[in-house]
Amino acid sequence: MxxxxxxxxxxxxxxxxxxxxxxxxxxxxxxxxxxIPDFRSPGGLWSRFDPMEVATDKALRRNPLGVWQFLLEAVQVFVRAVxxxxxxxxxxxxxxxxxxxxxxxxxxxxxxxxxxxxxxxxxGHCRSFYCNSCRAAGDVGRVAKLTRADIPWTCAHCGGVIRPEVVFFGEAxxxxxxxxxxxxxxxxxxxxxxxxxxxxxxxxxxxxxxxxxxxxxxxxxxxxxxxxxxxxxxxxxxxxxxxxxxxxxxxxxxxxxxx
Ligand SMILES: [Zn+2]
Structure with missing residues (x-):
């Protein structure tokens, strides 16, 4: 240095x-x-996903598949990181x-x-997941095994979208x-x-x-x-x-x- x-x-x-x-x-x-590339940097996740389409409270309700296409990539990046x-x-x-x-x-x-x-x-964090509609807990053991065929991950009780314990844009x-x-x-x-x-x-x-x-x-x-x-x-x-x-x-x- x-x-x-x-x-x-x-x-x-x-x-x-x-x-x-x-x-x-x-x-x-x-x-x-x-x-973990900075989401905001060139090549970061925000250069390929629009945060307003995949990481807002509104997107969770309107676009669960888009949200999970993003989350699947994001969570896998976190799992691989040391x-x-x-x-x-x-x-x-x-x-x-x-x-x-x-x-x-x-x-x-x-x-x-x-x-x-x-x-x-x-x-927030990605160590636990819950249903955005009824708040039921999602089985965190499933996360590592999720594939493109499994998304959007939805709630077994009410069909709502399962989300990580992360603060999305627009949330407190x-x-x-x-x-x-x-x-x-x-x-x-x-x-x-x-x-x-x-x-x-x-x-x-x-x-x-x-x-x-x-x-x-x-x-x-x-x-x-x-x-x-x-x-x-x-x-x-x-x-x-x-x-x-x-x-x-x-x-x-x-x-x-x-x-
Ligand atoms: Zn539910």
Whole structure:
């Protein structure tokens, strides 16, 4: 890594080491190295599916087949993905008491699979399924076996469409996740933004709130983002390279540098 990035990592490690209640805010960028292309990127799922046609509350009722053509691909991408060194570094920092929680927009469960315990899933997840009409639970064991011939997956009780526990466009953030996120943000004295460009509220507002209460902000993102000058330290490099380096500096501050 080049010198300015290493200097930024040193500065971030110093801020992080002094924080009492650090909270990570993560988005799609942290999972790209796990084989999950950002839905919004070229080649991502949104370049082939129109989110308004396949990921809205209305689409669930009007276009169950289109929704499931999309979900079948999305769920299989998540099943094949494995946590990368960025997820693992955050889990290690939590175990060492150096990270209080993760608030994530991701629905891929990779933080939990890496070993993180306190994860607030702002947009839900794909670990459970239910009927959009009668709320009956869908058998999650079926998901891995679903083929094109089985979709749309419908409810055995009422014929409604089965959906993942994911927040679709136009739907509210789950109440419990919202409350938990609010509690964490109110206590946090450091926001570590990873792989999220700050364009989707209310999630994008959290680091501003932490900063307004006297906290600090570290940003690990590739390329320019909507956060502009908010961050105390901005590291423009891939999270899977930056976070393990940061963890090493925070957990073993006297070890010699290897880069
Ligand atoms: Zn049903």
């Amino acid at each position: 080049d010198k300015t990035i290493l200097e930024a990592i040193d500065a971030a490690a110093e801020i992080w080491s002094r924080a009492v209640f650090p909270v990570a805010l993560t988005g799609a960028g942290i999972s790209v190295a796990s084989g 946590p990368n060194p960025a997820h693992e570094a955050l889990a290690e920092l939590e175990r060492a008491g150096c990270l209080q929680a993760i608030i994530t927009q991701n629905i891929d469960s990779l933080h939990q699979r890496a070993g993180s315990k306190r994860v607030v899933e702002f947009h 953030i789950p109440e419990q996740a919202m409350q938990e996120a609010e509690r964490l943000v109110a206590r946090a004295d450091l926001a570590i933004i990873v792989g999220t460009s700050g364009e989707v509220a209310p999630f994008s507002v959290f680091p501003y709130r932490i900063k307004a209460m006297g906290g600090r902000v570290i940003e690990i993102n590739l390329g320019p983002t909507a956060y502009g000058r908010l961050s105390d330290v901005r590291i423009d490099a891939p999270a899977e390279r930056v976070l393990p380096e940061l963890a090493r500096r925070i957990l073993k501050p006297h070890a010699p540098a290897i880069s």
